[in-house]
Amino acid sequence: MRPDIIIMLTHHDVTVKNAHEVFEQCKDLEEVKYWGFKNVGLPKDQMKALVKAMKDAGKTTFLEVVTYDEASCLDGAQTAIDCGFDYLMGTLYYDSVAKLLKDNGMEYLPFVGQVSGSPSILEGTNEEIIQNAKDLMAKGIEGFDILAYRHVIDGEKLAYDFCAAVPAKICIAGSINSFKRIDTMFDIGPWTFTMGSALFEKKFVPTGSFRDNLVAVAYYMKAK
Numbered sequence: 535m536r537p538d539i540i541i542m543l544t545h546h547d548v549t550v551k552n553a554h555e556v557f558e559q560c561k562d563l564e565e566v567k568y569w570g571f572k573n574v575g576l577p578k579d580q581m582k583a584l585v586k587a588m589k590d591a592g593k594t595t596f597l598e599v600v601t602y603d604e605a606s607c608l609d610g611a612q613t614a615i616d617c618g619f620d621y622l623m624g625t626l627y628y629d630s631v632a633k634l635l636k637d638n639g640m641e642y643l644p645f646v647g648q649v650s651g652s653p654s655i656l657e658g659t660n661e662e663i664i665q666n667a668k669d670l671m672a673k674g675i676e677g678f679d680i681l682a683y684r685h686v687i688d689g690e691k692l693a694y695d696f697c698a699a700v701p702a703k704i705c706i707a708g709s710i711n712s713f714k715r716i717d718t719m720f721d722i723g724p725w726t727f728t729m730g731s732a733l734f735e736k737k738f739v740p741t742g743s744f745r746d747n748l749v750a751v752a753y754y755m756k757a758k
Contacts, residue, residue, distance in 0.1 A: 535723040539755065540568040540596055540705065541748065542730030543584075547600060547653060549575030550734065554584045560745050561591040565752040568726060570596030570623070573610050578617065585617045598623040598679070598707070598728075600654060607631050614640060623679040623705060627670055636674075643677040643705055644670065646696075647685075656685045660695045667700045677703030677725070684708060693722050711737045713754060720758055 541560075543553035549571040550556065557569065569588050576584070588595050597619040599610030607625035614622040615638045625631055627644040635642045647656045647663040658666070667678055678700070682693040689709075697704055704724040710716060711732035719727045729751065736742060738750045 535725065536758075537719050537722075537724050538568055538726045539566065539751065540570055540726050540728045541566055541733070542596075542598065542728050543569070543571040544575070544598075544730040545734045546731065547574075548572060549581075551575070554580065554587060556744055557584065557587060557591075559743075560748055561587070561593070563748065563752055565756055566748065567593055568596065569593045570598060570619075570621075570728075573597055573599050573613050578613065581613070581617045585619055589618070594621070595619045596621045596623050599625050600652070602626050602650060604628045604630060608634065611635055611640075623707065627675070629673070632673065632675065641677065641703075642675060643679045643703065644675065646670070646678045646680050649681060649684075654681055654684050656681045656689075656692075659687075660692050663692065664696055664699045667696070667702065671700075671702060675702075677705070679705050679707050681708055682706050683710075690718060690722075693718075693724070697722050697724050711735075713738070716751065716754060717758075720755075 543550055585595050597614040601607050607628055611622055611631045611634050621641045623643045625644055632642055646667045647658045649656055683689040685692045693706055706724045706727040710727050710729050733744050733747045736747055739746045
C-alpha cells in the first residue's frame with residue numbers, strides 16, 4: 535500500500551499556538567489532504583475554528599488524544615465530536631468510547647498494545663500487539679493508531695509485522711523524522727503515518743520554514 539501522510543500541527547505532543555496560521559500557509563498543497571492536531575494546546579473554540587478551516591479547504595481531519603483512563607478517553611471523544619473531526623486517533627480502547635463515536639458517525643483509530651506514560655511508550659510482544667488488534671477488529675474496530683517507534687524493543691520490526699498481519703487502516707504515529715524513515719514507511723505500507731515535530735524542527739530543510747519542509751516531504755513522496 536502507498537501510504538498517505540497526516541500532518542499534525544503539534545510539537546512535543548502539544549498543538550502549537552499558531553496552528554491556524556500554519557495551516558493557512560499550507561492549505562493550498564493539494565498533495566497533503568490529511569491534517570490533525572492534539573486535544574491539548576488550544577481552547578475548544580479555536581479547535582472548532584481550525585477544524586472548520588481544514589474542512590472548508592477540503593481536508594480530512596484527525597484529533598489525536600493521548601489519555602489512558604476511561605473518563606479522559608470519553609472526554610477526548612466528546613471533544614472530537616464537538617469540534618467536528620472526521621477521525622479520533624488514540625486513547626486506550628473502551629467499549630464506551632467506541633459506542634459514543636459510532637453513535638455520532640465518527641471513525642475510531644485507538645491505540646493498540648500496552649501504551650502508557652508521557653511521552654508514551656509501547657509495550658508487549660509483536661504477537662501480543664497483533665492479537666490485540668485482531669480482538670478489537672472482532673468488536674468492529676477498522677483501524678489503529680500504533681506508536682511503533684515508541685516500542686520498547688524494535689519499532690520497525692513491529693511495524694513490518696503488524697502491517698503484514700492486520701488488514702485494517704493502520705496509522706504509524708510519531709518519530710518519522712527523516713527521508714530514510716519515509717522510505718521505510720513505503721516499504722512497510724501502512725495506510726497513513728503522522729508527522730509534526732519533524733517539520734517544526736526543520737529536519738528536512740534546515741534553513742526553511744514549516745511550509746518549506748512540508749513541501750520537501752510532499753514532493754519526495756509524490757516522486758516515489
